[in-house]
Amino acid sequence: MTSVRLSSDEQRAGTPSSWLRLAAERLILSEYLVLLLTVVYFLAMLPIVPSIATPSVMLDIVNAMAPLLVVAIGQTFVLIVAGIDLSAPAILAMASVVGASVMTGDDGYLMNSPFAVPGGIAVFLVIGIAIGWLNGVCTARLGMPAFIVTLTTMMFFSGAAIWYTALHTDASSIGNLPPSFIAIGEGEIAGGFTFAILIAAAVALVAHFTLSRTVYGRWLYAVGTNPRAAEVSGVPVRSAAMWAFIIAGLCAGIASILYTGRLETGTPVLGQRILLDVIGAAVIGGVSLFGGKGKVMWTLFGVLFLAVIDKSLQLLGLALSSVFAIKGGVILMAAIIDALRHRLLVRR
Amino acid sequence: MSITRRSFNLGLAAGAASAGFATLSHAQQGRKVALLFDSLVSPFWVTGLDIMRDQVKKRGWTGLEAISNLDDNKQFEQVKAMIAQKVDGILIIQTDSKAVIPAIRAANAANIPMVHFNRPPAASDAYSVAIQADNRKIMQGTVQSLVEQAKKAGGKYKAALLIGDLGDVNAIQRRDGFFDVVNQNKDLIEVVARISTEWNADKAFAGLTNAIQANPDINFLVTSSDFLHPQIEQVLKTAGKWHKRGEEGHVTFGGFDGDEGAYARLKDGYLDACGVQNLFLEVDMAFQAFEDMWAGKKPDKLLLDPGFVITQDNLAEKQDQMWGFTVWKKQHA
Incomplete structure (x- = not known):
């Protein structure tokens, strides 16, 4: 295999092949690679499903991205400290049913009260923070592996969400939610843009600022890269890691508000199948599973990539086997390109 | 071989005409319906889908399929995608009877008939038809x-x-x-x-x-x-x-x-x-409900399959x- 050094030599020689190779390397190493892949995929699908380029479908893609982006941003914080949070779907479900039980017009705890919606929203957030805190205490303070802790909290709270729903109602979900709450998930601000997009954008901006402009953000990267070195340098490693889990829980709580509002229903199976999309979006975007590397923008690109693939396959209306094959193939291709990028970086 | 401007224009016109003809003949051939399942976990649903595909073909319609994998949110997205594809009808098997209501509203807003197969939705002001066994x-x-x-x-x-x-x-x-x-x-x-x-x-x-x-x-x-x-x-x-x-x-x-x-x-x-x-009858009832709604009729919200022992x-x-x-x-x- 030709080395990068040889490429540089060739470049000096100014041959066309060397320019091509250099351009390919730059492209692969670019942090906008996933965005570019999304554009290429979009253009490739355009002749097959022209409706993907209609304003209404593009707005649908952006609207669909909003809650997933919020959960994925929370996951990014945890991945940066070399952790993983598998409990996100359980937080979504638990917050959804408990929050809905507070607001619902069918025997809700704050039914017909002016505090129903604010109270319900507060419950969503508190549940997210509480489960995030539990994850954080077990991993950062007690030194337990994040994989095991969050796997068990996922199991526990998934079961608890079903139990809680059965306690509150004879049905399998909780509906009849206040219109002002439903508007948070699907209500439009203007031109098809929903409140959910606004909330997701606000979360993304705050998260970007925290990671790139604050001391706490630097601590997170330091903890993820080398916790021992970070500790020696005076970084409060345990506390920083614990807060990463709390932020992830809070983000899942916010996402639960968006999903529950959108479906007008609190359901104990909310988000049960999105874990792969949440972690996949962050990792495809470029966030490292080994910690110390990640940006909100990369996660945004990963979420956009998955949302565009999903929407194109939905528009195609293919059988399930074809959908799995195409989605798996496209994600595998993105992962291969990501692996190539890492190899190039190591060589340099 | 060189192509003159005239031959290029003629070719373009012929291409456009044939594309238009294809579109026209497609429209005349039949309707486009979405078949949205939440899973195919039991033989009942697998056989149901097979019967539907068969019926869609026999009636000269086109079927678009999607499976939500028991994810209510994904199914809502699928309904939106089918609305964007301008289907003539949406047959849906939802996971949750309440969480499907926003999808019914979206179909109502787009004036696309929606039929629930085997699982009726929760009561709401949105209109759709459900086929259910008695x-x-x-x-x-x-x-x-x-x-x-x-x-x-x-x-x-x-x-x-x-x-x-x-x-x-x-x-x-x-x-x-x-x-x-x-x-x-x-x-x-x-x-x-x-x-x-x-x-x-x-x-x-x-x-x-x-x-x-x-x-x-x-x-x-x-x-x-x-x-x-x-x-x-x-x-x-x-x-x-x-x-x-x-x-x-x-x-x-x-x-x-x-x-x-x-x-x-x-x-x-x-x-x-x-x-x-009676799965065969239920599929017939579902597709008949589409035909009735396309003809401007408003079938009852719940249609029952009497089944048999x-x-x-x-x-x-x-x-x-x-x-x-x-x-x-x-x-x-």
Whole structure:
């Protein structure tokens, strides 16, 4: 295999092949690679499903991205400290049913009260923070592996969400939610843009600022890269890691508000199948599973990539086997390109 | 070979005309309908989808498919995608009866008829049509048939009922249909076990095992769905209770759905009666509802499939209407 050094030599020689190779390397190493892949995929699908380029479908893609982006941003914080949070779907479900039980017009705890919606929203957030805190205490303070802790909290709270729903109602979900709450998930601000997009954008901006402009953000990267070195340098490693889990829980709580509002229903199976999309979006975007590397923008690109693939396959209306094959193939291709990028970086 | 401007323009015009013709002929060929399933986890849904595909083809329509994998949010996205594809109708099998309401509203706003197959949505101001088996009546007929057989055989019966997920209206109606008949025959049947399966085969297995350990004299068993037959067979075999009709120790056994396992067990003499959802009729009713709505009619929100009960006595006469027989035939071809 030709080395990068040889490429540089060739470049000096100014041959066309060397320019091509250099351009390919730059492209692969670019942090906008996933965005570019999304554009290429979009253009490739355009002749097959022209409706993907209609304003209404593009707005649908952006609207669909909003809650997933919020959960994925929370996951990014945890991945940066070399952790993983598998409990996100359980937080979504638990917050959804408990929050809905507070607001619902069918025997809700704050039914017909002016505090129903604010109270319900507060419950969503508190549940997210509480489960995030539990994850954080077990991993950062007690030194337990994040994989095991969050796997068990996922199991526990998934079961608890079903139990809680059965306690509150004879049905399998909780509906009849206040219109002002439903508007948070699907209500439009203007031109098809929903409140959910606004909330997701606000979360993304705050998260970007925290990671790139604050001391706490630097601590997170330091903890993820080398916790021992970070500790020696005076970084409060345990506390920083614990807060990463709390932020992830809070983000899942916010996402639960968006999903529950959108479906007008609190359901104990909310988000049960999105874990792969949440972690996949962050990792495809470029966030490292080994910690110390990640940006909100990369996660945004990963979420956009998955949302565009999903929407194109939905528009195609293919059988399930074809959908799995195409989605798996496209994600595998993105992962291969990501692996190539890492190899190039190591060589340099 | 060089291409002149004239030949290029002629080619362009011919291309556009043929594309227009293709579009026109497509429009004349038929309608485009979306078939949105939440999963294909049981033979009932797999066979249902096969029948739908067949019917779509026969009617000259085009079918677009999507499966949400039990994800309500994804299914909502799929409905939006089908609206963007300007389908003429959406047939949906939702996971949650309440979470589907925003999707109905979206279809209403786009003026696209929506039909729910086998699972009605929760009550709301949104309009859609649901096709559902008359679960309570079919279960009543099934249990009545078992009671008559039990009366003929004589003796007293201790019964166990495997109940489905009580969040599912189908499960509730089947349970109620069972008790409608059993409560009128308390002198003959005592219900000693109500096993909550939540439509989960493992829970059904564990629940029935416990029930038989606690009540080894159970001799009357009804399941709310035929997909639990393999677990029931295993438990009864282990307990030494898996016997054919006419053999000593036979457990009077009733099922519901009419799948290929139920057909095989009826044929072999282990199952005494089965309430059958007429899947062929339900697909016809669903597609007829589309045609009615396209014609400007407004069908009732709930249309019921009366179903039928199949027993050892009418098996030969009724088996062609049993969807499980079609599957069984294919498997044994």
